[in-house]
Amino acid sequence: MCQRKFYILPLGLKMKVVGLVSGGKDSIYNLMKCVENKHEIVCLANLYPPTSGNHEIDSHMFQSVGAEAIQYIGEAMNSIPLFRKVITGKPVSKELEYEPNDQDEVEDLYLLMQAVVTHYPDIEAISVGAIKSTYQKNRVENVCKRMGLKMLAYLWDRDQTELLDDMIQDGVEAIIIKVAACGLTTKFLGQTLKESRDQLLQLKQKFDINVCGEGGEYETFVIDCPLFKKRININTCEAVLHTPPDETVSYLVLHTLECIPKGEPETS
Known part of the structure; x- marks a missing residue:
């Protein structure tokens, strides 16, 4: 059952947002949609692989390829603050509904968001580029629920051909x-x-x-x-x-x- 209305907030409800970014098109385009809906992007957050020379890791949640260049995203966005954390966990809890596990990579996201909110306690929402993965959506939702934050996923359940064309057309x-x-x-x-x-x-x-x-x-x-x-x-x-x-x-x-x-x- 589609729950898209849960993620697109009513008009007039404007929030301070942290953008969870990989450097990829989905996370950046969702930030564009946040701005279009008058939300304020306060800072960016990124999870990256251990610096062992392995650019591609077995993560079910996070894009690792290109992580070496993520600081340039923050610089390109007028040097907006960028918070980063190394991925130490693994995809341990693999059920569709996530149950917190200290060894799971989702807890890296939780710790990263804690660091963000410590510096910016007025953060109200996390921007994510989720489109179809219920597995990923459920895990970000879990982190948001534990921290009292909203999740902004404007791309959720979009037709992918239409979405791809919109991204290209929107620059x-x-x-x-x-x-x-x-x-x-x-x-x-x-x-x-x-x-x-x-x-x-x-x-x-x-x-x-x-x-x-x-x-x-x-x-x-x-x-x-x-x-x-x-x-x-x-x-x-x-x-x-x-x-x-x-x-x-x-x-x-x-x-x-x-x-x-x-x-x-x-x-x-």
Whole structure:
């Protein structure tokens, strides 16, 4: 049963928001929707993998590829405060309804939100880019309930083709930084949503993939959008083929980046 009305608050109820961001299109586009609905983005929050050289970890909740570049998202958004925490837990509690477990990765989110609220006690809501994953939604809801916060998920239960087109039309420029599905080869790495849109729709027809990547088919990193005061320029990156048994998985490691004023030419 769709509960979408639970997440989109009545008009006139404006709140101070922390944006849970991965650097990907969904979390950033949801922030755009928060601003559109007159909420105030106070700060950003991000969970990242241990610095062991492994950019891709077995998380059921959080995007880890591209985490090395997340600070540029905060800088691009006029240097908005960014809170970060390393992911120490694992996906231990795997039932659809989440029960708190100290060893679970969801508790990393809980601890991160505690740190945010300690610094900004007037925070009222968390912005999340959830689209279809009830598993993920339930876990963010659990954290929100324990902390007395609302969850803002404006993308929840949207038609994914329509949502993808809206993102492109509304100026979200995101590149694909990970592929992990039939038909999504390394040639997609570095392509923008606009460049890959038609091919993604073809793969949806052929393999029934989620065109927004909600099933983990691909992940993205936003380099520009209307929220950004500066554009993120990726100067050097490296394509990596995941180790067996996931040889079909490949991703980009973003080595050097810079934020440049919009309108200035990109450096090569």
